[in-house]
Amino acid sequence: MTSKKEEAARLAAAALDPAIMSRPERRTPRIAMNRVTDFTGELEKVERDLNEARRRLALHDGARPTRKLSPELVKASKFANRIERSFEGPSFEAFKQEILSAGGNVQPIKVRRIGPENYEVVFGHRRHRACLELGLQVLAMIQEDMSDKDLFEEMSRENEQRKDLSAYELAMHYRRGIDLKLYRNWSEIAAVLGKTKSLMSRYSALAGLPDTVVNAFRSPSDIQPKWAEKLRQVIDVDSAAVMSAAKAVAGKSLSPKRVYEALINRSAPEFTRVNFSFGTWHETEKKATIDIDKTTLGPEKLESLRLFLASLQPESSPG
Known part of the structure:
Protein backbone atom coordinates (compact mmCIF):
# COMPACT_ATOMS: atom_id res chain seq x y z
CA MET A 1 0.00 0.00 0.00
CA THR A 2 1.08 3.61 -0.61
CA SER A 3 2.56 5.28 2.49
CA LYS A 4 1.07 8.47 3.84
CA LYS A 5 4.17 10.45 2.79
CA GLU A 6 3.95 9.18 -0.78
CA GLU A 7 0.23 9.97 -0.94
CA ALA A 8 0.86 13.51 0.40
CA ALA A 9 3.59 14.05 -2.20
CA ARG A 10 1.28 12.88 -4.96
CA LEU A 11 -1.50 15.23 -3.87
CA ALA A 12 0.93 18.15 -3.67
CA ALA A 13 2.21 17.48 -7.16
CA ALA A 14 -1.34 17.22 -8.44
CA ALA A 15 -2.14 20.63 -6.94
CA LEU A 16 0.69 22.14 -8.99
CA ASP A 17 -0.16 20.16 -12.17
CA PRO A 18 -3.61 18.51 -12.33
CA ALA A 19 -2.47 16.47 -15.38
CA ILE A 20 -0.30 14.44 -13.04
CA MET A 21 -3.38 13.17 -11.19
CA SER A 22 -4.01 9.65 -12.49
CA ARG A 23 -7.39 9.28 -14.05
CA PRO A 24 -9.57 6.40 -12.98
CA GLU A 25 -9.26 3.53 -15.43
CA ARG A 26 -12.37 2.98 -17.53
CA ARG A 27 -12.84 -0.65 -18.39
CA THR A 28 -14.89 -1.89 -21.28
CA PRO A 29 -17.67 -4.10 -20.05
CA ARG A 30 -16.82 -7.71 -20.63
CA ILE A 31 -19.42 -9.76 -22.50
CA ALA A 32 -19.55 -13.51 -22.28
CA MET A 33 -18.64 -14.47 -25.85
CA ASN A 34 -20.23 -17.85 -25.56
CA ARG A 35 -23.57 -16.13 -24.88
CA VAL A 36 -23.15 -13.95 -27.99
CA THR A 37 -22.35 -17.01 -30.08
CA ASP A 38 -25.37 -18.85 -28.74
CA PHE A 39 -27.61 -15.87 -29.47
CA THR A 40 -26.25 -15.55 -33.03
CA GLY A 41 -26.85 -19.24 -33.62
CA GLU A 42 -30.43 -18.89 -32.40
CA LEU A 43 -31.01 -15.97 -34.78
CA GLU A 44 -29.67 -18.00 -37.72
CA LYS A 45 -31.93 -20.91 -36.82
CA VAL A 46 -34.97 -18.62 -36.59
CA GLU A 47 -34.11 -17.16 -40.00
CA ARG A 48 -33.78 -20.63 -41.53
CA ASP A 49 -37.10 -21.70 -40.04
CA LEU A 50 -38.73 -18.53 -41.35
CA ASN A 51 -37.39 -19.10 -44.86
CA GLU A 52 -38.64 -22.69 -44.78
CA ALA A 53 -42.05 -21.50 -43.62
CA ARG A 54 -42.14 -18.97 -46.46
CA ARG A 55 -41.22 -21.68 -48.96
CA ARG A 56 -43.97 -23.97 -47.74
CA LEU A 57 -46.44 -21.11 -47.72
CA ALA A 58 -45.53 -20.31 -51.33
CA LEU A 59 -46.39 -23.88 -52.32
CA HIS A 60 -49.87 -23.35 -50.95
CA ASP A 61 -50.35 -19.85 -52.34
CA GLY A 62 -53.81 -19.53 -53.86
CA ALA A 63 -55.01 -22.83 -52.44
CA ARG A 64 -58.23 -23.11 -50.53
CA PRO A 65 -58.35 -24.43 -46.97
CA THR A 66 -58.01 -28.20 -46.77
CA ARG A 67 -60.96 -30.48 -47.29
CA LYS A 68 -61.42 -34.22 -47.59
CA LEU A 69 -62.01 -35.67 -51.05
CA SER A 70 -62.89 -39.08 -52.32
CA PRO A 71 -59.59 -40.40 -53.72
CA GLU A 72 -61.48 -41.78 -56.75
CA LEU A 73 -62.10 -38.16 -57.82
CA VAL A 74 -58.36 -37.45 -57.87
CA LYS A 75 -56.09 -38.74 -60.63
CA ALA A 76 -52.30 -38.95 -60.70
CA SER A 77 -50.56 -36.13 -62.54
CA LYS A 78 -49.29 -36.73 -66.05
CA PHE A 79 -46.01 -35.30 -64.73
CA ALA A 80 -45.93 -37.78 -61.85
CA ASN A 81 -42.40 -38.83 -60.96
CA ARG A 82 -43.19 -41.90 -58.87
CA ILE A 83 -42.38 -45.22 -60.49
CA GLU A 84 -44.81 -48.07 -59.85
CA ARG A 85 -42.37 -49.75 -57.48
CA SER A 86 -42.80 -46.78 -55.12
CA PHE A 87 -46.28 -48.13 -54.37
CA GLU A 88 -45.11 -51.66 -53.58
CA GLY A 89 -43.12 -53.50 -50.95
CA PRO A 90 -42.61 -53.25 -47.17
CA SER A 91 -41.84 -49.53 -47.17
CA PHE A 92 -45.14 -48.58 -48.81
CA GLU A 93 -47.08 -51.06 -46.66
CA ALA A 94 -45.61 -49.46 -43.53
CA PHE A 95 -46.52 -46.03 -44.93
CA LYS A 96 -50.11 -47.17 -45.47
CA GLN A 97 -50.26 -48.52 -41.92
CA GLU A 98 -49.23 -45.11 -40.55
CA ILE A 99 -52.03 -43.43 -42.52
CA LEU A 100 -54.54 -46.08 -41.44
CA SER A 101 -53.58 -45.61 -37.79
CA ALA A 102 -54.08 -41.85 -38.12
CA GLY A 103 -57.43 -42.29 -39.85
CA GLY A 104 -56.12 -40.63 -43.02
CA ASN A 105 -53.28 -38.47 -44.25
CA VAL A 106 -52.45 -35.83 -41.66
CA GLN A 107 -50.25 -33.89 -44.09
CA PRO A 108 -52.53 -32.73 -46.92
CA ILE A 109 -51.78 -33.35 -50.56
CA LYS A 110 -52.23 -30.58 -53.11
CA VAL A 111 -54.48 -30.91 -56.14
CA ARG A 112 -55.65 -28.73 -58.99
CA ARG A 113 -59.24 -28.69 -60.20
CA ILE A 114 -59.72 -30.15 -63.70
CA GLY A 115 -63.51 -30.43 -63.60
CA PRO A 116 -66.52 -29.65 -61.40
CA GLU A 117 -65.62 -32.54 -59.09
CA ASN A 118 -62.41 -33.86 -60.59
CA TYR A 119 -58.85 -33.14 -59.54
CA GLU A 120 -55.24 -33.86 -60.44
CA VAL A 121 -52.41 -34.33 -57.93
CA VAL A 122 -49.86 -31.52 -57.76
CA PHE A 123 -47.86 -33.29 -55.06
CA GLY A 124 -48.56 -36.11 -52.62
CA HIS A 125 -48.95 -39.10 -54.94
CA ARG A 126 -47.99 -41.67 -52.30
CA ARG A 127 -50.46 -40.25 -49.79
CA HIS A 128 -53.17 -40.24 -52.45
CA ARG A 129 -52.44 -43.85 -53.49
CA ALA A 130 -52.38 -45.00 -49.86
CA CYS A 131 -55.78 -43.46 -49.16
CA LEU A 132 -57.14 -44.90 -52.41
CA GLU A 133 -56.04 -48.43 -51.50
CA LEU A 134 -57.24 -48.08 -47.90
CA GLY A 135 -60.63 -46.70 -48.90
CA LEU A 136 -60.08 -43.51 -46.89
CA GLN A 137 -60.85 -39.96 -47.90
CA VAL A 138 -57.76 -37.93 -48.76
CA LEU A 139 -57.10 -34.58 -47.10
CA ALA A 140 -56.27 -32.08 -49.84
CA MET A 141 -55.73 -28.42 -50.64
CA ILE A 142 -57.46 -27.41 -53.86
CA GLN A 143 -55.77 -25.03 -56.29
CA GLU A 144 -57.94 -23.31 -58.85
CA ASP A 145 -56.68 -22.28 -62.31
CA MET A 146 -53.22 -23.83 -62.36
CA SER A 147 -51.37 -24.18 -65.66
CA ASP A 148 -49.31 -27.21 -66.65
CA LYS A 149 -46.10 -25.21 -66.29
CA ASP A 150 -47.05 -23.97 -62.83
CA LEU A 151 -47.90 -27.52 -61.77
CA PHE A 152 -44.64 -28.92 -63.17
CA GLU A 153 -42.47 -26.28 -61.51
CA GLU A 154 -44.27 -26.48 -58.17
CA MET A 155 -43.98 -30.27 -58.21
CA SER A 156 -40.27 -29.91 -59.02
CA ARG A 157 -39.67 -27.51 -56.11
CA GLU A 158 -41.54 -29.78 -53.72
CA ASN A 159 -39.55 -32.79 -54.98
CA GLU A 160 -36.29 -31.11 -53.98
CA GLN A 161 -37.30 -31.23 -50.32
CA ARG A 162 -38.05 -34.97 -50.35
CA LYS A 163 -35.35 -37.43 -49.34
CA ASP A 164 -37.19 -40.57 -50.49
CA LEU A 165 -37.37 -39.58 -54.17
CA SER A 267 -13.29 -56.94 -72.57
CA ALA A 268 -11.85 -54.65 -75.24
CA PRO A 269 -12.66 -56.85 -78.28
CA GLU A 270 -16.38 -56.66 -77.44
CA PHE A 271 -16.30 -52.91 -77.96
CA THR A 272 -14.87 -52.95 -81.47
CA ARG A 273 -18.17 -52.49 -83.27
CA VAL A 274 -19.85 -49.10 -83.58
CA ASN A 275 -23.26 -48.74 -85.16
CA PHE A 276 -24.02 -45.71 -87.30
CA SER A 277 -27.26 -44.86 -89.07
CA PHE A 278 -25.52 -45.50 -92.41
CA GLY A 279 -23.42 -48.55 -91.52
CA THR A 280 -21.23 -50.37 -89.01
CA TRP A 281 -17.63 -49.83 -87.99
CA HIS A 282 -15.59 -52.97 -87.17
CA GLU A 283 -12.20 -52.78 -85.53
CA THR A 284 -9.61 -55.34 -84.50
CA GLU A 285 -6.12 -54.91 -83.15
CA LYS A 286 -4.66 -54.51 -86.65
CA LYS A 287 -7.56 -53.57 -88.92
CA ALA A 288 -10.59 -51.28 -89.12
CA THR A 289 -13.38 -51.74 -91.68
CA ILE A 290 -16.74 -50.09 -92.27
CA ASP A 291 -19.81 -51.54 -93.95
CA ILE A 292 -21.85 -48.76 -95.56
CA ASP A 293 -25.46 -48.80 -96.67
CA LYS A 294 -25.16 -46.79 -99.88
CA THR A 295 -28.89 -46.08 -100.06
CA THR A 296 -28.79 -44.45 -96.63
CA LEU A 297 -25.66 -42.40 -97.14
CA GLY A 298 -26.42 -41.19 -100.66
CA PRO A 299 -24.14 -40.41 -103.65
CA GLU A 300 -22.92 -36.99 -102.50
CA LYS A 301 -21.85 -38.17 -99.05
CA LEU A 302 -20.27 -41.28 -100.54
CA GLU A 303 -18.19 -39.09 -102.82
CA SER A 304 -17.19 -36.89 -99.87
CA LEU A 305 -16.13 -40.02 -98.00
CA ARG A 306 -14.03 -41.20 -100.95
CA LEU A 307 -12.28 -37.83 -101.14
CA PHE A 308 -11.63 -37.87 -97.41
CA LEU A 309 -10.13 -41.36 -97.54
CA ALA A 310 -7.99 -40.32 -100.49
CA SER A 311 -6.66 -37.40 -98.48
CA LEU A 312 -5.41 -39.85 -95.84
CA GLN A 313 -3.08 -41.65 -98.24
CA PRO A 314 0.62 -40.83 -97.74
CA GLU A 315 2.25 -38.89 -100.53
CA SER A 316 4.26 -41.01 -102.98
CA SER A 317 7.99 -41.08 -102.31
CA PRO A 318 10.00 -39.21 -104.96
CA GLY A 319 11.90 -41.43 -107.30
Whole structure:
Protein backbone atom coordinates (compact mmCIF):
# COMPACT_ATOMS: atom_id res chain seq x y z
CA MET A 1 0.00 0.00 0.00
CA THR A 2 1.08 3.61 -0.61
CA SER A 3 2.56 5.28 2.49
CA LYS A 4 1.07 8.47 3.84
CA LYS A 5 4.17 10.45 2.79
CA GLU A 6 3.95 9.18 -0.78
CA GLU A 7 0.23 9.97 -0.94
CA ALA A 8 0.86 13.51 0.40
CA ALA A 9 3.59 14.05 -2.20
CA ARG A 10 1.28 12.88 -4.96
CA LEU A 11 -1.50 15.23 -3.87
CA ALA A 12 0.93 18.15 -3.67
CA ALA A 13 2.21 17.48 -7.16
CA ALA A 14 -1.34 17.22 -8.44
CA ALA A 15 -2.14 20.63 -6.94
CA LEU A 16 0.69 22.14 -8.99
CA ASP A 17 -0.16 20.16 -12.17
CA PRO A 18 -3.61 18.51 -12.33
CA ALA A 19 -2.47 16.47 -15.38
CA ILE A 20 -0.30 14.44 -13.04
CA MET A 21 -3.38 13.17 -11.19
CA SER A 22 -4.01 9.65 -12.49
CA ARG A 23 -7.39 9.28 -14.05
CA PRO A 24 -9.57 6.40 -12.98
CA GLU A 25 -9.26 3.53 -15.43
CA ARG A 26 -12.37 2.98 -17.53
CA ARG A 27 -12.84 -0.65 -18.39
CA THR A 28 -14.89 -1.89 -21.28
CA PRO A 29 -17.67 -4.10 -20.05
CA ARG A 30 -16.82 -7.71 -20.63
CA ILE A 31 -19.42 -9.76 -22.50
CA ALA A 32 -19.55 -13.51 -22.28
CA MET A 33 -18.64 -14.47 -25.85
CA ASN A 34 -20.23 -17.85 -25.56
CA ARG A 35 -23.57 -16.13 -24.88
CA VAL A 36 -23.15 -13.95 -27.99
CA THR A 37 -22.35 -17.01 -30.08
CA ASP A 38 -25.37 -18.85 -28.74
CA PHE A 39 -27.61 -15.87 -29.47
CA THR A 40 -26.25 -15.55 -33.03
CA GLY A 41 -26.85 -19.24 -33.62
CA GLU A 42 -30.43 -18.89 -32.40
CA LEU A 43 -31.01 -15.97 -34.78
CA GLU A 44 -29.67 -18.00 -37.72
CA LYS A 45 -31.93 -20.91 -36.82
CA VAL A 46 -34.97 -18.62 -36.59
CA GLU A 47 -34.11 -17.16 -40.00
CA ARG A 48 -33.78 -20.63 -41.53
CA ASP A 49 -37.10 -21.70 -40.04
CA LEU A 50 -38.73 -18.53 -41.35
CA ASN A 51 -37.39 -19.10 -44.86
CA GLU A 52 -38.64 -22.69 -44.78
CA ALA A 53 -42.05 -21.50 -43.62
CA ARG A 54 -42.14 -18.97 -46.46
CA ARG A 55 -41.22 -21.68 -48.96
CA ARG A 56 -43.97 -23.97 -47.74
CA LEU A 57 -46.44 -21.11 -47.72
CA ALA A 58 -45.53 -20.31 -51.33
CA LEU A 59 -46.39 -23.88 -52.32
CA HIS A 60 -49.87 -23.35 -50.95
CA ASP A 61 -50.35 -19.85 -52.34
CA GLY A 62 -53.81 -19.53 -53.86
CA ALA A 63 -55.01 -22.83 -52.44
CA ARG A 64 -58.23 -23.11 -50.53
CA PRO A 65 -58.35 -24.43 -46.97
CA THR A 66 -58.01 -28.20 -46.77
CA ARG A 67 -60.96 -30.48 -47.29
CA LYS A 68 -61.42 -34.22 -47.59
CA LEU A 69 -62.01 -35.67 -51.05
CA SER A 70 -62.89 -39.08 -52.32
CA PRO A 71 -59.59 -40.40 -53.72
CA GLU A 72 -61.48 -41.78 -56.75
CA LEU A 73 -62.10 -38.16 -57.82
CA VAL A 74 -58.36 -37.45 -57.87
CA LYS A 75 -56.09 -38.74 -60.63
CA ALA A 76 -52.30 -38.95 -60.70
CA SER A 77 -50.56 -36.13 -62.54
CA LYS A 78 -49.29 -36.73 -66.05
CA PHE A 79 -46.01 -35.30 -64.73
CA ALA A 80 -45.93 -37.78 -61.85
CA ASN A 81 -42.40 -38.83 -60.96
CA ARG A 82 -43.19 -41.90 -58.87
CA ILE A 83 -42.38 -45.22 -60.49
CA GLU A 84 -44.81 -48.07 -59.85
CA ARG A 85 -42.37 -49.75 -57.48
CA SER A 86 -42.80 -46.78 -55.12
CA PHE A 87 -46.28 -48.13 -54.37
CA GLU A 88 -45.11 -51.66 -53.58
CA GLY A 89 -43.12 -53.50 -50.95
CA PRO A 90 -42.61 -53.25 -47.17
CA SER A 91 -41.84 -49.53 -47.17
CA PHE A 92 -45.14 -48.58 -48.81
CA GLU A 93 -47.08 -51.06 -46.66
CA ALA A 94 -45.61 -49.46 -43.53
CA PHE A 95 -46.52 -46.03 -44.93
CA LYS A 96 -50.11 -47.17 -45.47
CA GLN A 97 -50.26 -48.52 -41.92
CA GLU A 98 -49.23 -45.11 -40.55
CA ILE A 99 -52.03 -43.43 -42.52
CA LEU A 100 -54.54 -46.08 -41.44
CA SER A 101 -53.58 -45.61 -37.79
CA ALA A 102 -54.08 -41.85 -38.12
CA GLY A 103 -57.43 -42.29 -39.85
CA GLY A 104 -56.12 -40.63 -43.02
CA ASN A 105 -53.28 -38.47 -44.25
CA VAL A 106 -52.45 -35.83 -41.66
CA GLN A 107 -50.25 -33.89 -44.09
CA PRO A 108 -52.53 -32.73 -46.92
CA ILE A 109 -51.78 -33.35 -50.56
CA LYS A 110 -52.23 -30.58 -53.11
CA VAL A 111 -54.48 -30.91 -56.14
CA ARG A 112 -55.65 -28.73 -58.99
CA ARG A 113 -59.24 -28.69 -60.20
CA ILE A 114 -59.72 -30.15 -63.70
CA GLY A 115 -63.51 -30.43 -63.60
CA PRO A 116 -66.52 -29.65 -61.40
CA GLU A 117 -65.62 -32.54 -59.09
CA ASN A 118 -62.41 -33.86 -60.59
CA TYR A 119 -58.85 -33.14 -59.54
CA GLU A 120 -55.24 -33.86 -60.44
CA VAL A 121 -52.41 -34.33 -57.93
CA VAL A 122 -49.86 -31.52 -57.76
CA PHE A 123 -47.86 -33.29 -55.06
CA GLY A 124 -48.56 -36.11 -52.62
CA HIS A 125 -48.95 -39.10 -54.94
CA ARG A 126 -47.99 -41.67 -52.30
CA ARG A 127 -50.46 -40.25 -49.79
CA HIS A 128 -53.17 -40.24 -52.45
CA ARG A 129 -52.44 -43.85 -53.49
CA ALA A 130 -52.38 -45.00 -49.86
CA CYS A 131 -55.78 -43.46 -49.16
CA LEU A 132 -57.14 -44.90 -52.41
CA GLU A 133 -56.04 -48.43 -51.50
CA LEU A 134 -57.24 -48.08 -47.90
CA GLY A 135 -60.63 -46.70 -48.90
CA LEU A 136 -60.08 -43.51 -46.89
CA GLN A 137 -60.85 -39.96 -47.90
CA VAL A 138 -57.76 -37.93 -48.76
CA LEU A 139 -57.10 -34.58 -47.10
CA ALA A 140 -56.27 -32.08 -49.84
CA MET A 141 -55.73 -28.42 -50.64
CA ILE A 142 -57.46 -27.41 -53.86
CA GLN A 143 -55.77 -25.03 -56.29
CA GLU A 144 -57.94 -23.31 -58.85
CA ASP A 145 -56.68 -22.28 -62.31
CA MET A 146 -53.22 -23.83 -62.36
CA SER A 147 -51.37 -24.18 -65.66
CA ASP A 148 -49.31 -27.21 -66.65
CA LYS A 149 -46.10 -25.21 -66.29
CA ASP A 150 -47.05 -23.97 -62.83
CA LEU A 151 -47.90 -27.52 -61.77
CA PHE A 152 -44.64 -28.92 -63.17
CA GLU A 153 -42.47 -26.28 -61.51
CA GLU A 154 -44.27 -26.48 -58.17
CA MET A 155 -43.98 -30.27 -58.21
CA SER A 156 -40.27 -29.91 -59.02
CA ARG A 157 -39.67 -27.51 -56.11
CA GLU A 158 -41.54 -29.78 -53.72
CA ASN A 159 -39.55 -32.79 -54.98
CA GLU A 160 -36.29 -31.11 -53.98
CA GLN A 161 -37.30 -31.23 -50.32
CA ARG A 162 -38.05 -34.97 -50.35
CA LYS A 163 -35.35 -37.43 -49.34
CA ASP A 164 -37.19 -40.57 -50.49
CA LEU A 165 -37.37 -39.58 -54.17
CA SER A 166 -34.68 -41.26 -56.25
CA ALA A 167 -32.52 -39.68 -58.93
CA TYR A 168 -34.19 -41.90 -61.55
CA GLU A 169 -37.65 -40.66 -60.58
CA LEU A 170 -36.46 -37.04 -60.77
CA ALA A 171 -34.88 -37.71 -64.17
CA MET A 172 -38.10 -39.18 -65.53
CA HIS A 173 -40.05 -36.24 -64.12
CA TYR A 174 -37.84 -33.75 -65.95
CA ARG A 175 -38.02 -35.82 -69.13
CA ARG A 176 -41.83 -35.69 -69.06
CA GLY A 177 -41.60 -31.91 -69.07
CA ILE A 178 -39.82 -32.19 -72.42
CA ASP A 179 -41.87 -35.07 -73.83
CA LEU A 180 -45.10 -33.19 -73.11
CA LYS A 181 -43.75 -30.04 -74.81
CA LEU A 182 -43.59 -27.82 -71.74
CA TYR A 183 -39.91 -27.17 -72.38
CA ARG A 184 -37.79 -27.43 -75.51
CA ASN A 185 -34.80 -29.17 -73.97
CA TRP A 186 -32.91 -30.01 -70.79
CA SER A 187 -31.06 -26.69 -70.83
CA GLU A 188 -34.34 -24.81 -70.60
CA ILE A 189 -35.45 -26.89 -67.62
CA ALA A 190 -32.08 -26.25 -65.97
CA ALA A 191 -32.54 -22.49 -66.42
CA VAL A 192 -36.12 -22.48 -65.10
CA LEU A 193 -35.33 -24.60 -62.04
CA GLY A 194 -31.91 -23.07 -61.32
CA LYS A 195 -29.98 -26.30 -61.94
CA THR A 196 -26.51 -26.60 -63.45
CA LYS A 197 -26.18 -27.95 -66.98
CA SER A 198 -23.79 -30.66 -65.78
CA LEU A 199 -26.37 -31.95 -63.29
CA MET A 200 -29.08 -31.90 -65.96
CA SER A 201 -26.73 -33.76 -68.30
CA ARG A 202 -26.59 -36.60 -65.79
CA TYR A 203 -30.37 -36.61 -65.41
CA SER A 204 -30.71 -36.65 -69.21
CA ALA A 205 -28.39 -39.66 -69.49
CA LEU A 206 -30.27 -41.41 -66.67
CA ALA A 207 -33.67 -40.83 -68.27
CA GLY A 208 -32.36 -42.06 -71.62
CA LEU A 209 -31.21 -45.49 -70.42
CA PRO A 210 -32.93 -48.39 -72.23
CA ASP A 211 -35.48 -50.41 -70.26
CA THR A 212 -33.27 -53.52 -70.55
CA VAL A 213 -30.46 -51.74 -68.70
CA VAL A 214 -32.80 -50.25 -66.09
CA ASN A 215 -34.39 -53.65 -65.45
CA ALA A 216 -30.97 -55.19 -64.81
CA PHE A 217 -31.05 -53.43 -61.42
CA ARG A 218 -33.34 -54.58 -58.65
CA SER A 219 -34.87 -51.10 -58.71
CA PRO A 220 -34.35 -48.08 -60.98
CA SER A 221 -33.80 -46.14 -57.77
CA ASP A 222 -30.52 -48.05 -57.34
CA ILE A 223 -28.95 -46.37 -60.39
CA GLN A 224 -26.66 -43.54 -59.34
CA PRO A 225 -26.62 -40.41 -61.54
CA LYS A 226 -22.82 -40.56 -61.88
CA TRP A 227 -23.15 -44.02 -63.50
CA ALA A 228 -25.58 -42.89 -66.17
CA GLU A 229 -23.11 -41.11 -68.47
CA LYS A 230 -20.69 -44.05 -68.46
CA LEU A 231 -23.54 -46.44 -69.21
CA ARG A 232 -24.62 -44.25 -72.12
CA GLN A 233 -21.07 -44.30 -73.48
CA VAL A 234 -20.73 -48.08 -73.47
CA ILE A 235 -24.20 -48.44 -74.98
CA ASP A 236 -23.22 -46.10 -77.81
CA VAL A 237 -20.06 -48.15 -78.43
CA ASP A 238 -21.73 -51.57 -78.48
CA SER A 239 -25.40 -51.70 -77.61
CA ALA A 240 -25.74 -55.42 -78.30
CA ALA A 241 -22.97 -56.37 -75.83
CA VAL A 242 -24.43 -54.20 -73.05
CA MET A 243 -27.97 -55.51 -73.62
CA SER A 244 -26.65 -59.07 -73.45
CA ALA A 245 -24.85 -58.32 -70.18
CA ALA A 246 -27.98 -56.65 -68.75
CA LYS A 247 -30.13 -59.69 -69.50
CA ALA A 248 -27.51 -61.97 -67.95
CA VAL A 249 -27.53 -60.17 -64.57
CA ALA A 250 -31.24 -59.28 -64.41
CA GLY A 251 -33.00 -60.98 -61.52
CA LYS A 252 -29.80 -61.98 -59.77
CA SER A 253 -29.07 -61.00 -56.18
CA LEU A 254 -26.30 -58.57 -57.02
CA SER A 255 -25.60 -55.22 -55.41
CA PRO A 256 -26.26 -52.16 -57.60
CA LYS A 257 -22.52 -51.56 -57.95
CA ARG A 258 -21.93 -55.15 -59.09
CA VAL A 259 -24.62 -54.78 -61.75
CA TYR A 260 -23.09 -51.51 -62.93
CA GLU A 261 -19.63 -53.06 -63.14
CA ALA A 262 -20.99 -56.04 -65.06
CA LEU A 263 -22.43 -53.66 -67.64
CA ILE A 264 -19.35 -51.50 -68.16
CA ASN A 265 -16.45 -53.89 -67.58
CA ARG A 266 -16.44 -55.64 -70.92
CA SER A 267 -13.29 -56.94 -72.57
CA ALA A 268 -11.85 -54.65 -75.24
CA PRO A 269 -12.66 -56.85 -78.28
CA GLU A 270 -16.38 -56.66 -77.44
CA PHE A 271 -16.30 -52.91 -77.96
CA THR A 272 -14.87 -52.95 -81.47
CA ARG A 273 -18.17 -52.49 -83.27
CA VAL A 274 -19.85 -49.10 -83.58
CA ASN A 275 -23.26 -48.74 -85.16
CA PHE A 276 -24.02 -45.71 -87.30
CA SER A 277 -27.26 -44.86 -89.07
CA PHE A 278 -25.52 -45.50 -92.41
CA GLY A 279 -23.42 -48.55 -91.52
CA THR A 280 -21.23 -50.37 -89.01
CA TRP A 281 -17.63 -49.83 -87.99
CA HIS A 282 -15.59 -52.97 -87.17
CA GLU A 283 -12.20 -52.78 -85.53
CA THR A 284 -9.61 -55.34 -84.50
CA GLU A 285 -6.12 -54.91 -83.15
CA LYS A 286 -4.66 -54.51 -86.65
CA LYS A 287 -7.56 -53.57 -88.92
CA ALA A 288 -10.59 -51.28 -89.12
CA THR A 289 -13.38 -51.74 -91.68
CA ILE A 290 -16.74 -50.09 -92.27
CA ASP A 291 -19.81 -51.54 -93.95
CA ILE A 292 -21.85 -48.76 -95.56
CA ASP A 293 -25.46 -48.80 -96.67
CA LYS A 294 -25.16 -46.79 -99.88
CA THR A 295 -28.89 -46.08 -100.06
CA THR A 296 -28.79 -44.45 -96.63
CA LEU A 297 -25.66 -42.40 -97.14
CA GLY A 298 -26.42 -41.19 -100.66
CA PRO A 299 -24.14 -40.41 -103.65
CA GLU A 300 -22.92 -36.99 -102.50
CA LYS A 301 -21.85 -38.17 -99.05
CA LEU A 302 -20.27 -41.28 -100.54
CA GLU A 303 -18.19 -39.09 -102.82
CA SER A 304 -17.19 -36.89 -99.87
CA LEU A 305 -16.13 -40.02 -98.00
CA ARG A 306 -14.03 -41.20 -100.95
CA LEU A 307 -12.28 -37.83 -101.14
CA PHE A 308 -11.63 -37.87 -97.41
CA LEU A 309 -10.13 -41.36 -97.54
CA ALA A 310 -7.99 -40.32 -100.49
CA SER A 311 -6.66 -37.40 -98.48
CA LEU A 312 -5.41 -39.85 -95.84
CA GLN A 313 -3.08 -41.65 -98.24
CA PRO A 314 0.62 -40.83 -97.74
CA GLU A 315 2.25 -38.89 -100.53
CA SER A 316 4.26 -41.01 -102.98
CA SER A 317 7.99 -41.08 -102.31
CA PRO A 318 10.00 -39.21 -104.96
CA GLY A 319 11.90 -41.43 -107.30
